[in-house]
Amino acid sequence: MIERAQNLLIDADDTLWENNIYYERVIREVLALLEKTGADASRFRAVLDETERQRIPFSGYGTVNFTRSLVDTFRRFLPANADPVLPEKVEQLSLAILRHPVEIFPEVPETLEYLSGRHMLYLVTKGDLQEQERKISDSNLRGYFLGVEILAEKNSQAYSMLLERLRLNPIRTWMIGNSPRSDINPALAAGMSAVFIPHEHTWTLENEESMSHPGLIELHAFSDLRRRF
Numbered sequence: 418m419i420e421r422a423q424n425l426l427i428d429a430d431d432t433l434w435e436n437n438i439y440y441e442r443v444i445r446e447v448l449a450l451l452e453k454t455g456a457d458a459s460r461f462r463a464v465l466d467e468t469e470r471q472r473i474p475f476s477g478y479g480t481v482n483f484t485r486s487l488v489d490t491f492r493r494f495l496p497a498n499a500d501p502v503l504p505e506k507v508e509q510l511s512l513a514i515l516r517h518p519v520e521i522f523p524e525v526p527e528t529l530e531y532l533s534g535r536h537m538l539y540l541v542t543k544g545d546l547q548e549q550e551r552k553i554s555d556s557n558l559r560g561y562f563l564g565v566e567i568l569a570e571k572n573s574q575a576y577s578m579l580l581e582r583l584r585l586n587p588i589r590t591w592m593i594g595n596s597p598r599s600d601i602n603p604a605l606a607a608g609m610s611a612v613f614i615p616h617e618h619t620w621t622l623e624n625e626e627s628m629s630h631p632g633l634i635e636l637h638a639f640s641d642l643r644r645r646f
């Protein structure tokens with residue numbers, strides 16, 4: 418149990434609430450649509466992932482950018498004689514994610530209530546500004562955090578700049594999240610400690626070998642933070 422007040426930087430998507438499952442669901446539906454047209458869709462997922470990987474550094478994250486990659490990839494696989502309204506159908510399916518209700522994980526409000534009484538909490542997420550703000554507002558969790566940071570990318574440089582801007586001592590600062598690539602490895606590289614809370618449906622582009630590090634703790638669920646902090 419860590420008694421002294423710490424700075425806890427907490428990820429949002431797939432740490433406080435569901436996120437990636439909506440994209441996985443849409444991809445499954447789109448694959449089914451494509452297969453119905455008789456297209457060979459065996460490489461669809463690989464091509465989609467690659468399209469996103471190439472596009473994100475220029476266009477960023479978020480549902481609108483995902484939708485562009487998805488529709489473009491869909492068109493590449495679509496047979497010439499297929500129904501021309503299908504790409505628009507795919508677009509609508511995907512953009513519906515923007516309106517999906519926020520599904521908060523069990524015991525998240527209670528855990529934030531407890532943690533905010535003992536430590537300094539900051540919400541640190543990445544992605545599209547408007548989309549993230551909508552979710553933060555709909556979650557009703559904003560009040561537990563001293564600050565909200567929506568970054569374009571979560572790499573070690575971004576974390577170092579954030580520590581400097583918020584004047585946080587990395588020795589007493591933790592990044593808490595589900596993504597080895599965005600939450601854990603770059604935070605450790607920036608000199609912080611980290612808490613890894615895996616989510617079984619983490620986005621494939623977030624997967625990366627976790628660093629083995631003395632400052633790294635792994636927990637099963639968000640509510641387990643109460644036992645450590």
Ligand SMILES: [Mg+2]
Nearest residue numbers: 428430431595
């Ligand atoms: Mg996350």
